[in-house]
Amino acid sequence: xxxxxxxxxxxxxxxxxxxxxxxxxxxxxxxxxxxxxxxxxxxxxxxxxxxxxxxxxxxxxxxxxxxxxxxxxxxxxxxxxxxxxxxxxxxxxxxxxxxxxxxxxxxxxxxxxxxxxxxxxxxxxxxxxxxxxxxxxxxxxxxxxxxxxxxxxxxxxxxxxxxxxxxxxxxxxxxxxxxxxxxxxxxxxxxxxxxxxxxxxxxxxxxxxxxxxxxxxxxxxxxxxxxxxxxxxxxxxxxxxxxxxxxxxxxxxxxxxxxxxxxxxxxxxxxxxxxxxxxxxxxxxxxxxxxxxxxxxxxxxxxxxxxxxxxxxxxxxxxxxxxxxxxxxxxxxxxxxxxxxxxxxxxxxxxxxxxxxxxxxxxxxxxxxxxx
Amino acid sequence: xxxxxxxxxxxxxxxxxxxxxxxxxxxxxxxxxxxxxxxxxxxxxxxxxxxxxxxxxxxxxxxxxxxxxxxxxxxxxxxxxxxxxxxxxxxxxxxxxxxxxxxxxxxxxxxxxxxxxxxxxxxxxxxxxxxxxxxxxxxxxxxxxxxxxxxxxxxxxxxxxxxxxxxxxxxxxxxxxxxxxxxxxxxxxxxxxxxxxxxxxxxxxxxxxxxxxxxxxxxxxxxxxxxxxxxxxxxxxxxxxxxxxxxxxxxxxxxxxxxxxxxxxxxxxxxxxxxxxxxxxxxxxxxxxxxxxxxxxxxxxxxxxxxxxxxxxxxxxxxxxxxxxxxxxxxxxxxxxxxxxxxxxxxxxxxxxxxxxxxxxxxxxxxxxxxx
Numbered sequence: 001x002x003x004x005x006x007x008x009x010x011x012x013x014x015x016x017x018x019x020x021x022x023x024x025x026x027x028x029x030x031x032x033x034x035x036x037x038x039x040x041x042x043x044x045x046x047x048x049x050x051x052x053x054x055x056x057x058x059x060x061x062x063x064x065x066x067x068x069x070x071x072x073x074x075x076x077x078x079x080x081x082x083x084x085x086x087x088x089x090x091x092x093x094x095x096x097x098x099x100x101x102x103x104x105x106x107x108x109x110x111x112x113x114x115x116x117x118x119x120x121x122x123x124x125x126x127x128x129x130x131x132x133x134x135x136x137x138x139x140x141x142x143x144x145x146x147x148x149x150x151x152x153x154x155x156x157x158x159x160x161x162x163x164x165x166x167x168x169x170x171x172x173x174x175x176x177x178x179x180x181x182x183x184x185x186x187x188x189x190x191x192x193x194x195x196x197x198x199x200x201x202x203x204x205x206x207x208x209x210x211x212x213x214x215x216x217x218x219x220x221x222x223x224x225x226x227x228x229x230x231x232x233x234x235x236x237x238x239x240x241x242x243x244x245x246x247x248x249x250x251x252x253x254x255x256x257x258x259x260x261x262x263x264x265x266x267x268x269x270x271x272x273x274x275x276x277x278x279x280x281x282x283x284x285x286x287x288x289x290x291x292x293x294x295x296x297x298x299x300x301x302x303x304x305x306x307x308x309x310x311x312x313x314x315x316x317x318x319x320x321x322x323x324x325x326x327x328x329x330x331x332x333x334x335x336x337x338x339x340x341x342x343x344x345x346x347x348x349x350x351x352x353x354x355x356x357x358x359x360x361x362x363x364x365x366x367x368x369x370x371x372x
Numbered sequence: 373x374x375x376x377x378x379x380x381x382x383x384x385x386x387x388x389x390x391x392x393x394x395x396x397x398x399x400x401x402x403x404x405x406x407x408x409x410x411x412x413x414x415x416x417x418x419x420x421x422x423x424x425x426x427x428x429x430x431x432x433x434x435x436x437x438x439x440x441x442x443x444x445x446x447x448x449x450x451x452x453x454x455x456x457x458x459x460x461x462x463x464x465x466x467x468x469x470x471x472x473x474x475x476x477x478x479x480x481x482x483x484x485x486x487x488x489x490x491x492x493x494x495x496x497x498x499x500x501x502x503x504x505x506x507x508x509x510x511x512x513x514x515x516x517x518x519x520x521x522x523x524x525x526x527x528x529x530x531x532x533x534x535x536x537x538x539x540x541x542x543x544x545x546x547x548x549x550x551x552x553x554x555x556x557x558x559x560x561x562x563x564x565x566x567x568x569x570x571x572x573x574x575x576x577x578x579x580x581x582x583x584x585x586x587x588x589x590x591x592x593x594x595x596x597x598x599x600x601x602x603x604x605x606x607x608x609x610x611x612x613x614x615x616x617x618x619x620x621x622x623x624x625x626x627x628x629x630x631x632x633x634x635x636x637x638x639x640x641x642x643x644x645x646x647x648x649x650x651x652x653x654x655x656x657x658x659x660x661x662x663x664x665x666x667x668x669x670x671x672x673x674x675x676x677x678x679x680x681x682x683x684x685x686x687x688x689x690x691x692x693x694x695x696x697x698x699x700x701x702x703x704x705x706x707x708x709x710x711x712x713x714x715x716x717x718x719x720x721x722x723x724x725x726x727x728x729x730x731x732x733x734x735x736x737x738x739x740x741x742x743x744x
Contacts, residue, residue: 207459
């Protein structure tokens with residue numbers, strides 16, 4: 001869901017990609033991205049592609065042919081990072097964990113001490129499972145072996161604490177259409193000074209000209225033509241970020257946390273279990289209740305889309321058919337939406353003969369009524 | 373300039389990137405791109421990036437490490453293609469021509485017979501010089517040595533005849549913000565069946581996951597998730613393409629041709645020379661009059677931008693300071709704009725003491741009054 005103010009920004013008159021007014025906007029975006037990423041980094045920019053272009057930029061600029069690239073693999077998007085790193089010719093080494101389960105910090109430390117990679121990549125908010133991978137222990141273990149850390153923040157940024165500096169993340173990227181509440185189309189990225197030095201010292205060419213971060217810096221910082229960035233998309237992103245600054249990042253996180261907790265209380269009252277067992281490891285932006293036995297997930301989603309106009313997502317890969325993925329993020333993370341989706345979910349389950357164990361609305365309302 | 377209908381499309385409510393309605397739009401875009409590219413190709417799509425991402429997709433999918441890649445180099449954007457091909461590890465061989473001058477067909481044939489490359493790349497509409505590189509002789513010579521042809525159609529598509537099938541272009545790409553009259557943000561691409569077979573037979577991985585055309589085909593054609601395409605940008609592109617279909621492609625070309633000819637008649641009346649000497653080699657979308665002696669180009673453009681709110685571009689590289697680049701394209705290609713820009717240009721020149729030789733308005737109006 002996109003805020004009305006962002007829709008309004010989308011139809012503002014376009015200026016050129018080298019217009020002084022356009023660079024004024026990119027400067028505002030740079031500062032506001034520093035705020036939402038919680039970083040003092042100066043290298044914050046929005047790439048002209050969707051979230052996956054942010055992933056590709058992070059991987060293509062830092063993974064090098066033959067060099068060791070450590071992947072913490074516990075979900076679909078981690079696999080995508082691994083695929084991109086292999087395409088760059090990197091030597092990808094993997095620490096595996098079951099989808100939806102967190103890594104053990106000691107295992108991560110042992111793995112990185114053994115492998116001694118140049119780059120470590122993980123997904124902070126795994127959209128495929130609803131798991132929050134806590135960054136701090138990963139970054140500490142990586143820095144102990146002098147590796148740089150890439151964090152995928154696609155489903156965390158703007159909805160829960162990414163905390164780039166506090167966690168020690170070197171390269172983070174995200175998208176615009178989740179926690180930032182904008183249409184898809186740009187990929188926010190932040191890079192630490194340490195990672196930039198590493199990048200500047202690279203001797204092999206980055207295969208992607210389009211996503212070469214140093215060329216992009218000559219554009220956004222040096223104001224020399226690189227590509228024709230979309231004023232439209234930057235207007236929308238600036239508006240989405242301004243809305244976050246007005247709400248306040250902490251207040252926004254708290255809104256997401258509360259609406260997530262209310263949703264979980266509701267689905268648990270219905271009798272559904274959450275895939276992610278430890279509440280502290282759950283995303284506030286995306287919830288993954290398990291499908292109860294006897295319920296057809298595809299039929300349930302089709303009913304909600306076609307009969308009720310509600311689009312929710314299913315599981316991928318090993319989770320196909322076994323979980324739902326229900327977003328409570330950005331402009332869409334509201335008490336009203338939580339109560340509405342619980343009601344609709346209950347009806348959709350009832351259609352397939354599943355009877356709710358308890359009162360979802362009451363359970364959710366109880367959480368929503370708790371003082372902050 | 374963007375049509376009001378396209379601005380309106382930008383603020384339409386967003387749907388998901390796997391929504392059946394979204395794929396209905398991508399199907400319409402596919403068919404309409406076939407129309408504007410003048411091709412029977414089925415592989416037409418809009419990539420989630422700006423025009424340069426189209427260039428990168430064309431190069432990265434077809435250039436391979438160590439293989440010969442022939443570049444017809446007579447402008448800035450041709451150099452960019454060469455830079456991308458080098459980053460892919462291709463063996464780039466060059467046929468040079470002065471910026472703003474056309475290639476001699478016999479020279480092209482001799483060069484390709486001698487080099488026997490796998491891929492030949494050229495820029496149909498060179499934005500840096502205003503030159504139209506005629507495609508047919510290049511494609512014929514390339515096919516004679518069994519090479520595939522990549523054509524950059526960034527500044528031709530929607531404004532003058534690209535004619536993919538008639539010319540024999542194998543891979544063409546463009547942008548949305550020029551002849552199509554949309555905001556920047558997507559890169560239309562079309563690929564021939566022959567080029568697709570070549571791509572499918574490729575054994576080395578394409579370094580870019582984001583721009584891998586076969587993965588993109590599983591998304592747009594196979595409707596399996598790849599990345600989160602921007603419904604907003606597709607709404608705008610569909611509207612821009614629908615406007616072209618309503619106007620009719622031939623009528624649109626004729627509108628561009630006439631407004632270009634009127635502009636040229638006007639600047640020549642003022643006393644300026646066109647960089648591209650042969651009228652048949654000039655773009656209808658972008659005009660490059662030379663700066664007369666004694667006139668400071670930067671000062672002239674600054675005056676137009678700051679005092680008159682008109683943004684025109686200067687020359688790059690070897691043409692820096694010596695030409696203006698004035699667009700007459702898409703929604704902005706109107707008789708009124710031609711007369712207005714001639715008037716403003718005349719005033720800006722007069723500010724620097726340059727006196728027009730003749731009556732620009734009368735010369736332009738004469739062309740505009742000629743029956744089609």
